[in-house]
Amino acid sequence: MLKINNLHASVEDKSILKGINLEVKAGEVHAIMGPNGSGKSTLASVVAGKEDYEVEEGEITLEGEDLNDLAAEERAHKGIFLSFQYPVEIPGVSVTNFIKTSINENRKAQGLEDMPAKDMLKMIREKAELLEIDRKFLSRSLNEGFSGGEKKRNEIFQMAMLEPKLAILDETDSGLDIDALRIVANGVNKLKSKDNAVVVITHYQRLLDYIVPDFVHVLYNGRIVKSGGKELAHELEEKGYDWIKEEVDA
Amino acid sequence: MDLKEKLVSSFLAFENRVDVDSPIHDIRSEAIKTFETVGFPTKKEEAWKYTSLKSILKEDYSVFPKQENALDYKDIKKYFIHDIDTYNIVFIDGKYSSHLSQTTHDKIDVCLMSSALNKPKYKAIIENHFNKIATKDSLTSLNTAFSDEGAYIHIPKGKLAEKPIQIIHFSTGNESALMLQPRNLIVVDENAHVQIIERHQSLTDNPVLTNSVTEIFADKRAIVDYYKIQNDNSNASLIDNTFINQKDDSHCLVHTFSFGGKLIRNNLNFYQNGEHIDSTMKGITIIGDKQHVDHNTLVHHIEPNCESHQDYKGIFGDSSTGVFNGKVVVEKEAQKTNAFQANNNILVSDKATINTKPQLEIFADDVKCSHGCTIGQLDESAMFYMRSRGIPKKEAKALLMYAFSNNVLSSVKIPELKQRITKIIANKLGVNIGFDL
Numbered sequence: 001m002l003k004i005n006n007l008h009a010s011v012e013d014k015s016i017l018k019g020i021n022l023e024v025k026a027g028e029v030h031a032i033m034g035p036n037g038s039g040k041s042t043l044a045s046v047v048a049g050k051e052d053y054e055v056e057e058g059e060i061t062l063e064g065e066d067l068n069d070l071a072a073e074e075r076a077h078k079g080i081f082l083s084f085q086y087p088v089e090i091p092g093v094s095v096t097n098f099i100k101t102s103i104n105e106n107r108k109a110q111g112l113e114d115m116p117a118k119d120m121l122k123m124i125r126e127k128a129e130l131l132e133i134d135r136k137f138l139s140r141s142l143n144e145g146f147s148g149g150e151k152k153r154n155e156i157f158q159m160a161m162l163e164p165k166l167a168i169l170d171e172t173d174s175g176l177d178i179d180a181l182r183i184v185a186n187g188v189n190k191l192k193s194k195d196n197a198v199v200v201i202t203h204y205q206r207l208l209d210y211i212v213p214d215f216v217h218v219l220y221n222g223r224i225v226k227s228g229g230k231e232l233a234h235e236l237e238e239k240g241y242d243w244i245k246e247e248v249d250a
Numbered sequence: 251m252d253l254k255e256k257l258v259s260s261f262l263a264f265e266n267r268v269d270v271d272s273p274i275h276d277i278r279s280e281a282i283k284t285f286e287t288v289g290f291p292t293k294k295e296e297a298w299k300y301t302s303l304k305s306i307l308k309e310d311y312s313v314f315p316k317q318e319n320a321l322d323y324k325d326i327k328k329y330f331i332h333d334i335d336t337y338n339i340v341f342i343d344g345k346y347s348s349h350l351s352q353t354t355h356d357k358i359d360v361c362l363m364s365s366a367l368n369k370p371k372y373k374a375i376i377e378n379h380f381n382k383i384a385t386k387d388s389l390t391s392l393n394t395a396f397s398d399e400g401a402y403i404h405i406p407k408g409k410l411a412e413k414p415i416q417i418i419h420f421s422t423g424n425e426s427a428l429m430l431q432p433r434n435l436i437v438v439d440e441n442a443h444v445q446i447i448e449r450h451q452s453l454t455d456n457p458v459l460t461n462s463v464t465e466i467f468a469d470k471r472a473i474v475d476y477y478k479i480q481n482d483n484s485n486a487s488l489i490d491n492t493f494i495n496q497k498d499d500s501h502c503l504v505h506t507f508s509f510g511g512k513l514i515r516n517n518l519n520f521y522q523n524g525e526h527i528d529s530t531m532k533g534i535t536i537i538g539d540k541q542h543v544d545h546n547t548l549v550h551h552i553e554p555n556c557e558s559h560q561d562y563k564g565i566f567g568d569s570s571t572g573v574f575n576g577k578v579v580v581e582k583e584a585q586k587t588n589a590f591q592a593n594n595n596i597l598v599s600d601k602a603t604i605n606t607k608p609q610l611e612i613f614a615d616d617v618k619c620s621h622g623c624t625i626g627q628l629d630e631s632a633m634f635y636m637r638s639r640g641i642p643k644k645e646a647k648a649l650l651m652y653a654f655s656n657n658v659l660s661s662v663k664i665p666e667l668k669q670r671i672t673k674i675i676a677n678k679l680g681v682n683i684g685f686d687l
Contacts, residue, residue: 048638052630076640088635092653098639101649106640158639 001026001197002047002166006058009046016042018222019058024166027194031208031233032201034219035241040201041085043219044170048082049075062166077109079165083155083172090142095154096124098142099161106162127160131187148175156187163191168199173207185210205237218244253307253429257392258286260313264396274367274397277381281394288388300573300605301544306487306513309457311429313396315343319422321453323350329451330416334666336447337415339401343422344430346399358411359404363433366402375404379437383465383493383521390491390517393463397433400462405442407469414445414664421486423454434464438472445475445664452486457512464492468500470524475663476504481674482511484539491517498524505662506533507671508543509678519548520558522584527556534655534671536678538567538599548577551584551614560591563655566602577609578619585614591621596628596654598647648679 002024009017016039024030034040046053047060049072060067062078070078090098104114115123128138131153143151152172159167169188173181188211192198200211208216208230216232217224220241225248226232236244251259261282268275290307291298319342330338337360340350346362353361359372366372367380381397384390401417421428430450438444452458468474480488488511494502508514520529535543549558564572574593595604608621628650636646652675662668 050634050638071643072634072637073640073642073646076638082638084635084638088629088632090632090635090650090653092656093649098636101645102636102639102641105642105645109640162639 001063002199003061004047004058007046007055007060008057009042009053009055011042011053015056016053016222017046020222020224022217022224024197024199026197028215029192029198029200029211029213031213031216032199032219033203033205033216033233033236035245036203038219039222040219041170044082044168044201047168048072048080073105074109076162077106081159081162081164081167083152083159083167083169085171085174087143087151087155089144091144093142094139095142095157096138099124099158102158103161123161127157130160130190131157132183133157149177149180152176152184153180153187156184160187160191164196166197166199167191168201170201171203172200173202173204181207182210205233208233220244220248253309253311254289256311257313258282261395263314264398268398269368272367273377274380278395278397281386281391284386284391285388285395288391291388297546297575300571301513301515301542303513306457306459309427309459311427311457311459312425313429315345315425315428317424318345319343319424321347321350321420321422326350326420326451326453329418329420329449331414331447331664331666331670334414334664336413337411339415339417341399341419341432343420343424343428344399344432358406358409359402360411360415361402363400363402363435364398366435367398372402375437376435379435379465379467381465383467383495384463384491385493385519389461389489390463393431393433393461393491396431397463400433400435402434403436403444403446405438405444407439408441409439410442411444414447414667417446417448419450419460421452421456421458423452423456425456427457428459430458430460430462432460432462434462436464436466436474438466438468438474440469441471442469443473445477447477447479447664447667449479450482450486450488452483455483455485458486459489460487461489462491464490466492466494466502468494468496468502470498470500472497472500474500474502476502477662477664477667478504478506478516479671480507480511480514481509484510484512484541486511487513489515489517493519493521494529495521495523496527496529499526500524501528501530503530503661504532505658506531506545507674508533508535508537509674510537511541511543513542515544515546517546519550521550522552522556522558525553525555529556529558530661531558531560531562532658532661533562534658534675535562535564535566535572536651536655536675537565537570537572539570540568541570542572544573544575546573546575549579549589551578551580551587551589553583554585554587556584557588558590560593561658562593563658564593564595564604565598565651565655566595566604567598569599569601571602572604574604574606574623575609576607576621578611578621580610580612580614580617580619582613585616587614587617587619589617589619593623594654595623595625596651597625598628598651644680648676651679652676
């Protein structure tokens, strides 16, 4: 589904990704772990199409289609979803109105009519229930004054509504208490299917107890320096990242 | 002959058709003298530093339209808030149109300034209120000199205007250039309540200059809810001078929606003569081309325990320019004043300009006063967030600007008006936002 080949990316002339190779197939869950500053969030942003980053070399394809020249919204229309580490507050636009706009813009790009209001409401109700979101929450301004947990739940709610092919969850576990973590992970697991894929970016192994990865990759200094099964995450949790750094730097 | 000379000499003609023996006429004569001495304001004056009237004063305005003009309701219906029942005071080229108006004398007076100035039954109210709070600056004096027609609204003690009142001025373009000087008086007695919507609409591209003066008196516990819709043609300019006197426990709220016109200057002045008064000013300005909108506000806190709130949002595109000059004066006696002022602006073009200047003069020591101005571009991280959810750049931009101005709309108390403003904004931003915020 997603293929990243020799990806080099920089921001303001500072090189951050230095040759990433990654293949994610439909039905798989990949975890990308690594110490702070290793380039995890950059990788997520570059795949989602953030314009601040310059792709200097390499390519990203989704189902064989090169993404390099596509704008962020076009990538979203192709089925890429990024759950933000820090979701942006947009005062004045309610959660419901935002997701309505988002759904209908995605449909427009597919040449479809707006979703009938009745179907939209039904879908919103179902997905809100899945993430234990109550109705009052939906009429609040997007992310404004939300707790960390509410923000992340709202991200996964949007993911549930948009039903992407590839979801990238950037540090979705940060700022979550254990109950919120369980709700979010449960939501992700229910949305998982053989036709879609999930990339979980995290610093800690904690989330991976709930969203169990098929593959774990360690990102360090702009490269994937180690890949393995889910047991690699446990090893990192136990031993930290220092042994990886030593291994690489040596 | 320049416009000033023309106006001064027109005063003689004006005197031929009004009652020169009325006490009002002494006020007018005094006012024309002031105008003659002071003349039009120039950029040399601090209050006019960023707004030049030069380009609009060069037109050869007709001061008194030659003929009475009529309009068909169906052609101008769209300028009314027509989906609800309202009182209407409508003027065409400065002349009252009884055909398009719906006035009343049932418990409340919603009628004409010309009747109020001339009929004995209004004498006491006119004597106590007319020109009592209007300042003696040049443009206000000019209006006072020619004051003759406009809206007269009196809501007696404990009464409530059950329908909003729309004051609409149309200019037909039958004159090649037209100057209008409406004069409104609004007296809201103790515990009375009124909602007013004011609009100036030119129907052609012929130049129009409106120099309007409105005096509003809100007695104890009165509630005045005033909306100004400024969405005129590109050759129509407006100088709006509004003066509001408030007594104890009164609440006055003025919304100014500035979306169109060549040049708009709003001089909005609140005087708090009592305690526990609330004065609120809100504005949304969205302009482009070479349009110019200047908000010049004053809140004079004279007595203790009062509040004022100012919240102005501006979005400026193309080569448009905006000015916000918000002055708050807190007198020594006005302890426990809460005065808030915010002016937030977004420049969507490199050529657009905003000059924003808060001016606080505080003589009391136990007060809470805050002010904040921001000038920025659209939040890039919010743009990326929205685009990553499939919302294209143009729509994301519009949605953000819409959201930016939205909190000003939340205090609009007439739902149909709110809907109308929402539509105008969506239209201005060039998108169909598929929902009401």
